[in-house]
Amino acid sequence: MTKAVKEISLGDVGARAADYDEELLGDKVSLSMGPSHPATHGVLRLQLELDGDIVTKCMPVIGYLHRGDEKIAENMTYNQFVPYTDRLDYLAPLANNVAYAIAVERLANLKIPPRCEAIRVICCELARISSHLLGLGVYAMDTGALTVFMYTFTQREKLYSLFEELTGARFTTSYTRIGGVARDVPEGWLGRVNQFVNSLLPVVDEIDTLLTRNKIFLERTEGIAAISREDAIAYGLTGPNLRASGVDVDLRKDTPYSGYEQYDFEVPIGTHGDCYDRYLVRMEELRQSTRIVRQAIDKMPEGPFYAEDAKKIFAPRKDKILTSMEELIQNFMIVTEGPQMPAGEVYFEAENPKGALGFFIVSKGGGVPYRLKIRAPSFCSLCILDKIAPGHLMSDIPVILGSLDFVMGECDR
């Protein structure tokens, strides 16, 4: 009996293996980070695609905090919209108030008295300090240094007490009115601000010693998510994120508003555009902001804190309303009809802590805007995630998010 030997050809094994290469690499994991996740600072959701621990795709999903602020603006008078600006970048409400007020005042072509401008500058810079303190705190927390967060938050607490004294509210300040501010600074407030600024600098130095030359912090942030000059400009980044990439743009210097040209301060510029540079830029901006606040306190001019000649825009003082007929009518008109604006369009951008916050207002006359568009810096900061996150490890994602320092209230508006 003969046995038939059957030959089984294996064929070209190498070529077959090459064909299955894709299969051998395995599937990618899709991971949903957020909207409720400790690292995503609010209600951001990231749709991640991971190859092992490496991020291959990062898509931000926004809109969980959408309130329709722009549409709301069309249904109320200019002054009534001020509280809504508090809730844009809710970590620096005063700066939003000021940016919005200046935008509307540009529309009305209103001249603001120097005292009001100086108060607004102090407000803006205190808001910047408040926002950067929180931004740096949570950034450090994202790298695992929890104590820095508590240090910065202690300082913010003092700052909130100052805001409360000035505006009556700790968080949602609603301080500005079209044509001025709600009330003059309280007695002795400027001195207390000065005290706060003096006590802040040692804390900033302390954070410096905890983080700036810390080996672990350096390893976590240096060279991570570097944004090139070109990319930063192309994606419309603004504020510290843009300056960290080496672009010297600061609206306070380039197109000064609210009297910023009178103050002497420097604009920190980064070189690599990585997470570490963004940290350094914010640290230096904290120090520069304290310089501006000190100068503004020194130079604080006397005079009215609102535009007195703008009879149809700024509501008169309470004591006048109760005693004089003309002021009573004026107040009645402003409250019912809103501050009277000429027809026209205006676009104004202010250098906010998170970047350039812009208001585009179309007016057809009267007390209500026809259209109001908000240009939110956080939205642009998030757009670039898709570009910078792939190729990094999943553990880098919180650091990248922390370094971009966005706030969802403004992004989703």
Added chain:
Amino acid sequence: MLETILLKLLFALIVLAVLMTFCAYAVLAERKVASWIQGRVGPNRTALPFISAIPVIGPILRRLGIWQPLADGVKFLFKEDPLPAHVNKFYYFLAPVLVIVPALLTVVALPMGAYFGESGTQHPIVLANLDIGILFIFAVSSLGVYGIVLAGWSSNSKYPLYGGIRSSAQMISYELAMGLSILPVFLWVNTPGANEGLNLFYVVTAQQDVWFVFWQPVSALIFLTALFAETNRLPFDMPESETELVGGFHTEYGSFKFGLFFLAEYAHMIIGSAVFVVLFLGGWNYLPGIAQVWPSNMLGAVCTVIWFLAKVFALVFFFIWIRWTLPRFRYDQVMSLGWSVLLPLAIANLIFYTVLVAFLERA
């Protein structure tokens, strides 16, 4: 015979109860030290009905948060125990047990003090005076990683899985460096002719004059670093780095099952500190250079235990201090530190001391 067994059992129960209490109070210490470092107050509200009414002492104890661990324990017991629908039930329940048991078991071979026999010789205060002491501790404590891996895997969810995988990789990597770093200590102790083996008691008696941290600083450094990694403490707390992995391997756990993970972490920390004290900080020996100050009676035995515990708590404080000061490493940096820095360093260290010990013996 039966009496001895019962006595041992009683002794074991006491040690276990004390250890669990220490774990609970280590949590309190963590919270209090953290709050002091961060300029906060910390837990200061929990009060017991009658004790807090005692003038002066009551309010002081309340402000120190002495009753907080009690409240926390009760909270863990009485919280709703959720069972997610998507988990593998058997392993989901098994995991916390696998974590806590090895953590508590290691205490068996740990000498905690010394008492003096009739002839004036020292005997260790230990549950089981094993000749393989350190080997037993290492073998048992490394079993804890199974619990973490199982917890991550059985949760059937992505974040815990990542936590579990990272943890297993990290623990295995650092165990190598840790094991190599203690070999020089035993080379040093086991002079030729001596029959001490891996017994921890003789490591302590060998340190009566000079602690090993001074003879072998590099070994101590490697061991301490690896200890941080093995106990999953910051800056190496990869398995539960909360900013990226939410809760890590215990994301899906709640109630008392989470409490067990929590206790195990602190038990690991306390026992790890104790092992470090035994190996490098002279155990219950008073101070370097001062050999014997404890009286040779029962009081002396109590003194040794207290002094040993004081050193352990100092080290636990160091752990907590580091946690609230430093940022966290990234996962790949942890691995590269373990494999490409600590492991070669440990090997070089071992070779150096091998040659040194051989040379000293010749001389």
